[in-house]
Each structure stands twice: as structure tokens, then as C-alpha cells.
Amino acid sequence: MARYNFDLTGKVAFVNGASRGIGAAVAEGLAARGAHVICASRKLEGCAAVAKSITESGDSAEAMACHAGHMDQIEAAIQHVRDTHGRLDILINNAATNPFFGPSADTPEGAFDKTIDVNLKGPFFLCAQAIPLMKDGGGGAIVNVASINAVEPGHFQAVYSMTKAALVNMTKAMAKEYARDKIRVNALLPGFTDTKMTAVFKANEDSLNTLLDENVPMNRMAQPDEMVGAVLYLVSDEASYTTGAQIIVDGGYLL
Ligand SMILES: NC(=O)c1ccc[n+]([C@@H]2O[C@H](COP(=O)([O-])OP(=O)(O)OC[C@H]3O[C@@H](n4cnc5c(N)ncnc54)[C@H](OP(=O)(O)O)[C@@H]3O)[C@@H](O)[C@H]2O)c1
Secondary structure, eight states: OOEEEEEOOOOOOEEEOOOHHHHHHHHHHHHHOOOEEEEEESSSHHHHHHHHHHHHTTTTEEEEEEOOOOOOHHHHHHHHHHHSOOOOOOOEOOOOOOOOSSSSGOHHHHHHHHHHHIIHHHHHHHHHHHHHHHHTTTEEEEEOOGGGGGOOOOOOOOOHHEEEEEEHHHHHHHHHHHGTTTTEEEEEEOSOSSSGGGGGTTTTTTHHHHHHHHHOOOSSSSSSSGGHHHHHHHHHHTTTOSSSSSEESSSTTTO
């Protein structure tokens, strides 16, 4: 087999938050390199549409509902992967939420709990469920989708930023713990990307242009598919000596 081609033939991948945005682009990218991709998120319909588009282009995918804040759904999802495929090679923890923009002191407790549950507790326990299955298969690769806000907290986004910083630390902790089981754990830190999550910024074109001009050397948002190459690297054998790393894809924002 040719080397350095990011080949994922025969691999089984689970992408949470695959119904749109970055997760959908990553699911398509993994499938295009040969993986069978399980597209998951809260709402089955969105995932079914992504899986359909993947299979219509000749690649392999299926859809499943998995709420990242519900332990029973996390356990059931990974059990389904075990029962159906007998292995899991790739886990992408991409699902996240950001329900409250505002001063820290005004954060409603419900928004705090939801952000922690979906952005941190869910990824932690998806890893916890996935790791034994990966071990049984001889190893695996996990990518946790964090954010530039893990490094520089976003204005009025304290809890979201806290979860992303913790996700990076979780990545390092698990990378150390499971390296000898041949499980690599890495993080992607996207910058400002054109998805539903950032739609609020696009509502006002003038303020968006100022924001980009003042903060992003490339002076534009990323498109979701610009995140895919870094993920393909991290989950492929080309990254066989890469674990605990953070790949920042931000158009220069953090410079
Ligand atoms: N866009 C950016 O500028 C940016 C920057 C840095 C980091 N990120 C990170 O990139 C990742 C993807 O974000 P995006 O920009 O692509 O956002 P998006 O378009 O809003 O997509 C979010 C995805 O997460 C899923 N999701 C939301 N809540 C969920 C839950 N409780 N359980 C399971 N799935 C859930 C959504 O599907 P359902 O609604 O069907 O559940 C959707 O598939 C996130 O981790 C985000 O924090 C984004």
C-alpha cells in the first residue's frame, strides 16, 4: 500500500455533532478516505441527511442519535458500535453548545450545566466508553474538537471557553494514560468558522468585517471543510507518533 496517503480503509469512525458544520465536513472527509462513518448528533434527521449524501457519493456511512449530555445515549451508541461493527478505530468529539453569551456573573445555572454536560462530560464519557472497544481492536485515534477559546477566552463566553480549555487538558491526560494501548488522543482548535454556531456574528456585516479585520490575519472566516485536513492527519497512520497535540487552524488568530 502506498504510504503518506491518509488512507482509512477498513476503519470504523464515530463522529458526534455530524449533522452540520465542521462535524459534517469531517464525516465526509473520513468517509472519502475509506472509513465507515457513524454520523451522530441529537437529531437523527440531520445525521441521516449527511450519511445519505456520503453513501450517494459511493462512500460508507450510517446515522444515529446521540445526545452528548445524556449518559444512556452515550452508552447505547458505543454498545451499538460494538454490536454492529465489533470495533471502533476513530472517535471525533465534535458536538458542542454555547447557549449563553454575556457577563459571567449573569450566567444562568441551567446554561452553565448544559455547556459543561455537552462540551465536557459528554466527550469525557464518550472517550470512556470508546477506549475499551479501541483497546480490544488494538488501538485507535481520538480527536477532541476544542477551540481557540481554549487558549484565549472568548468575550462573554466564559463557560464555553472553560469547557474548551478543559477539553484540551483532558486530551493531554488521556493521551498520556492510553499511549501504551496504542490509542492516540489529540485536539483540533478551530478558529472562526462559518457555521450555525457563528451565525450570530454574520448577522451584522459591518461588525463581522471589523472583527475579522482586527483579529484574523487572513481576514476571513474558515469554511468547515478547511478543518478536515488536520483531522485526517490526526486520525491516520501518518500521525503515528503524534499524541497529546493541539493543532490550531485559525487563520492566524492566536498569533
Ligand atoms: N464555528 C466556529 O467558529 C468554531 C470555532 C471553534 C470551535 N468550534 C467547535 O467546532 C465544533 C463544531 O461546531 P460548528 O461550528 O460546526 O457548530 P454547529 O454547526 O452548530 O454544529 C454543532 C453540531 O453539534 C451537534 N450538537 C449540538 N448539541 C448536541 C448535543 N447535545 N449532543 C449531540 N450533538 C449536539 C449539532 O447537531 P444537533 O443539533 O443535531 O444535535 C451539530 O451537528 C464544536 O465543538 C465547536 O465548539 C467551532
